[in-house]
Amino acid sequence: MTPTLESWTSVRHRLSEQNKILLALDFDGTLSEITERPEDAVLREGNAPLLEALGRKPNIIIGILSGRALNDVSGRVGVPGLIYGGNHGLEIRGPGLDYLHPAAAAAIPAISDAAERLVADLADIPGALVESKVLTLTAHYRLTPPQYHDSIAMIFLDTVGPLLATGACRVTAAKMAMELRPAVDWHKGYALEMIRFQLASDAFPVYFGDDETDEDAYDAAQSVGGIGIYVGPPSTETRAICRLDSPAAVSAALADLLALT
């Protein structure tokens, strides 16, 4: 267990003192509840008007950084005028920003081929789902009975093995899922830095997330004096300096932020 250093009360006080804020958030498990099937995840009720109202504030820039494909996450959030980063920041779009990681684009054929092979290779594993996201892919096992978890990992690694051996791709973990990404040194932390550098270099960054892949974004925010906020139980190790219990607490924090800015 990691002791978090700051309460939301202290964070909200620090936020109230800032001239400009870069408010960045993850989607699954942060703005939406975790669902058994990835396609069932929706923005929590009430978050759309909160994000709209916060986005209208002249001193707040909002970025959504997700492991989902950009079109998928922007469609699920559905609030215009925000910065959306998909595939862990490999693609970023919004007012004043249109970015696609060049090396990631080169890996598209390999990722798409791996997704097709995984669908076939995992066909006999109950509950296994393959989410093809063009620049990356995810093999989900949330619906797979525990006795198959070792098999799914072995099949996944066997199928993508040649791409790992050539150095073209790398494997990362997500909640009840394994992901295949291009082997480029890029993650949500770099994406957060890019948004800040391009659009709001004087803004105070605060990042909300719930998964392993969000740790890089907490680091990026905190390295310039900002705040990382982990969403989840206190038993999880995190480098974020603040913790909130759940996506419901995130919604409450957004409402609080709207009231104080």
Ligand SMILES: O=P(O)(O)OC[C@H]1O[C@H](O[C@H]2O[C@H](CO)[C@@H](O)[C@H](O)[C@H]2O)[C@H](O)[C@@H](O)[C@@H]1O
């Ligand atoms: O960075 P995020 O926006 O949190 O995306 C991370 C992954 O989220 C999704 O999978 C996770 O959420 C699903 C829906 O709640 C859940 O069923 C799954 O077990 C989780 O891993 C998404 O499907 C992935 O593509 C993202 O990489």
